[in-house]
Amino acid sequence: MPVGQVENSVYLPTSDDRIEESLASLDRDGPLEGDSRVEPGERDSEDLYQDEFDEGRRQDLRTELAALERAEARLEAGTYGLSVESGKPIPDTRLEALPTAERTIEEEDPYRGVS
Numbered sequence: 504m505p506v507g508q509v510e511n512s513v514y515l516p517t518s519d520d521r522i523e524e525s526l527a528s529l530d531r532d533g534p535l536e537g538d539s540r541v542e543p544g545e546r547d548s549e550d551l552y553q554d555e556f557d558e559g560r561r562q563d564l565r566t567e568l569a570a571l572e573r574a575e576a577r578l579e580a581g582t583y584g585l586s587v588e589s590g591k592p593i594p595d596t597r598l599e600a601l602p603t604a605e606r607t608i609e610e611e612d613p614y615r616g617v618s
Contacts, residue, residue, distance in 0.1 A: 522568045529557050529564075570603040577605075586610055 577583040584593055587605045597604050604611075 519568055519571050522564050522571065526561060526564050526568070529561050567603075570605075573605065574603040 574583060577585075577587075584595075584598060585591065586593055586607050588610050589607070591607055591610075593604050593607055597608060606614075
């Protein structure tokens, strides 16, 4: 591992249990809205809003879980802490803030729409 990089990942979460438990909780509760004809803003449409919010949360959790799995694979391969694009070291401060970071901040900017 390059000088200045984390030996083993002290930043990477040791388990994906939190994410999986959150997903299971959302799936267990199921949709609240039974009638698909209810439109947002109509009387008694609060359940529809919650269902849409929960679906967005599910997508976020699946994305987070996939990123964690990719980071764990890089850790096993000995490339954790190195950019997947350039191979340059990702600063420890970035890994501390975002343990699943795959690129340096400069390399990530175009993906975030920053010029």
